Amino acid sequence: MRRTPLPLALAACAALLAACGLKPASAFIPSIEPGTIKPIDGLKDAKIKVTSKEFTEQIVLGKIAVLALTAAGANAVDHTNVQGSVTARKSITGGDNDLMWEYTGTGWITYLGETDPIPDPAEQFEAVRKADLQKNRIAWLAPPAPLNNTYTIAVSPANQKKYGLAKLSDMSKVPVPQRTFCAEPEFFSRNDGLRGMLDKYGLKYGSTVPSRNVMQMASGVIYNAASAGRCTFGEVTETDGRIQALDLKVLADDKKFFPNYNPAITVREPVLREHPELTEVFAKISPKLTTQVMRDLNSKVDVDGNDPVFVARDWLKSQGFIK
Structure with a gap:
């Protein structure tokens, strides 16, 4: 599965350390007992x-x-x-x-x-x-x-409250025009990704979820987009720290679609x-x-x-x- 890389600042720091002849952070082992x-x-x-x-x-x-x-x-x-x-x-x-x-x-x-x-x-x-x-x-x-660390779907607190969202089965509660998704291209194409999830929960890409309702974007953008309400549903991963930082609400996979x-x-x-x-x-x-x-x-x-x-x-x- 694809996951979020380290911030660019850390990569820049590692490059700087290497240029100075020091060990990059990726190989540094601090003293412990x-x-x-x-x-x-x-x-x-x-x-x-x-x-x-x-x-x-x-x-x-x-x-x-x-x-x-x-x-x-x-x-x-x-x-x-x-x-x-x-x-x-x-x-x-x-x-x-x-x-x-x-x-x-x-x-x-x-x-x-x-x-x-x-x-x-x-x-x-x-x-x-x-x-x-x-x-x-x-x-x-x-x-x-x-x-x-599996895929999951998250929503903003405002959308959770507005549509009564607690689990993935609740996606059908959202009116079709507002049934929008932000997803990575990989998630869009994987067997264990968007279209498989929609099928499992009784929705269909191209009809009950129109193609125009799905916005493909980099994973780093999805969290902010879901938080800001640019899309109702955002594809995230369970252990990502930005879930709590942005107060996103994870929907329960009540039909156990996503792999462990x-x-x-x-x-x-x-x-x-x-x-x-x-x-x-x-x-x-x-x-x-x-x-x-x-x-x-x-x-x-x-x-x-x-x-x-x-x-x-x-x-x-x-x-x-x-x-």
Whole structure:
């Protein structure tokens, strides 16, 4: 799935640091001390190469992994902030990197080529875990995080109140002229995107949702457009920090159309076999990563402008994992 990249200001800062001969922020690991994550003999000085995709949430999760591994005594190599899901994934399957957070929906649909998501999150995790290990020797560590970074639809408080909107089934309450959507081009064309969602909820693109009612735009514009009422319905992702910053209201997917995108640590099977202690490290962290927690962490980057590595560090400290 496409997600929001870091603010341009952070990219500019990274370029400036590189020009000055310093390490860019993407590779900087701040000094930490172990907390409840303590050094583990089996991970002492083990070289573990960590990667992530380029959008905010993935970078924050990648930094969490790097810092947790460092606290556990590993030599964590920070290769986070890779352009695109496929590139990051290939770096794992090809052996250039060892470990990354991945989403169950992405693994199932994008990497394993399945077309029908499994509605139950636990069943989806077990299915992708089994298949990826058998086909690609990629292990998924249990438990997955409860956060769900899936597509969803949001509305402004004014439109929520005006039309009585609480769930996606309520889209039909809105008169056709006002039944307008802001969506990314990718969301418009995906099987698990706009037209599939409309069909699931008894609406039809081209008739009950006229083509002129759908405005395609970049994801960064959609949040403000929905907030300002340029469109009644805006395509967003559940954990984006701008949802709370703009006080957008997320509509419940009451017919369970959208796939589950629960993240879990994925690691090359030979690396896990050599270092089974990895499971212990991340089993402590994953349950703490709820949708609201991730939304808050993303907001600290995308809205407040903080560096992802310090956002990750401060959260790990707040949980007692590190000092």
